[in-house]
Amino acid sequence: MMSDVSARRSGALAALVGLSLLGGCVDVPHPFRHDGSGMQPPTARLAVPVSTASGTDEAGAQAWQHAMVEAMLAQSVPAMGQPVKPGDWWLKMTTTAQDDTVIPTYAVMTPKGEERGHMSGAAVPAAQWQAADGQAETRSAQDVAPGVAELLTGIQAAQMQKDPNSLKNRPAHVYFAGVQGAPGDGDHALARAFTAAFPDAHEDLRHAATGADYTVRCTVVLNDAVTTTSTTPQQHIVLTWKVLDAQGTEAGAATQIHDIAAHSLDSRWGDVAVAAADEAAGAVRQIITRYSGRENAPLAADGTLPTPGSAPTPAPAASTAPAAPAQP
Structure with a gap:
């Protein structure tokens, strides 16, 4: 027999059938953007000089x-x-001749000129690489760009792992500014339910x-014109x-x-608020x-891409200490 609590929850969900997350606008982490997690990213840009x-x-x-x-x-x-300027992280593009082919290589370089990560593109027949139309170079760039972006993400993850104030090593400190626009007691009920559902490790x-x-x-927006x-x-x-x-x-x-x-x-709102807030907390x-990017795998020590399926960094323990201000 269904308990009173279960019955109420079932009724709440029935009243809100189809009220579901539509995916929202969830950003993918950008490897060179400061994300407010207390870490300093490599730079504001990646310089790509002309290859020699x-x-x-x-x-x-x-x-x-x-x-x-x-x-x-x-x-x-x-x-x-552009040419490399002081403080720039940059992409060094070189080639290696092998038999009758050219192997393009891409290395992410630090501002000190040290290689931090690298990958090679597919071998290209030398005649195609040297053709005036530049199609071989364009294809190579397009093929390796996702891998280079993964290198940059891995570099950021490695920096986060070393930074005790990054979100790899502590919980995210979140301010909940409340709910506005809900009818009835919705503003209060949704806020109370979200506050109860959201905190975790x-x-x-x-x-x-x-x-x-x-x-x-x-x-919350309610529209009568349905x-x-x-x-x-x-x-x-x-x-x-x-x-x-x-940063807003x-x-x-x-x-x-x-x-x-x-x-x-x-x-x-009753249990309708609880059901909506539970789902929103997960989202x-x-x-x-x-x-x-707190679950991104750090770049391997040899500067190559993280191994597929690498385990994410273990979840940090909950903390009640005041949050430290984000670094500039």
Whole structure:
């Protein structure tokens, strides 16, 4: 026999059938962006100078540089085709001759000129590499760009792992700014339910935005203008849970949307708030995880890509200590 609590939860879910997360705008971590996690990223950009590799003529080198910049921008890496400037991380592109082929190699270099990671592209027939149309260089750049982006992500993860204040080594400090726009007691009920559901070993809640890594706020919009075939009057409700990083940049948003019986939430939300907040809490955790890169595998010691399936860093223990301000 179903318990009273289970019956109430079942009724709440039935009242909110279809109220589900629509994926939101969850950002993939950007390897060279400060994410408010207390770590300093490699740089604000990745310089891509013209290659001086032997066997690549000037026109081919220019085409290679242009193609590589475009390919990295497509991977959300802020690459710039320019000579290396002080403080730049940069991509060194070289070639190795092997029999009648050319093997392009891509190395991520630190501002001190030290190689931090590398990968090789597929071998290309020498005649094609030296062709004036630059198509071989363009294809190589497009093929390796995802791998180079993974190298950069691995570099960031390795830095985070060494930084005791990064989100690999402590929970994210989150400020919940509350709920606005819900009918009835929805603002209060949703806020109370989210506050209860959200904290875990990876996140804790703070009472102020100062020192928080992320801020979460929810807005609710109720619309009476619903087109439906139902004989019961309907309303359209949308809950948007927005996550902002410490700099105020949107890290992602999760949206819950459904048509409900008109005025069914005009007074008490009850377990409907609990069901919605439980789902939203999981989505917000996912946004923070993906945006911060805290589960990304660090680059291997030999500077190659992380082994596929590498285990993520163990979850940090919950902390009640005040959050440290993010580094500039």
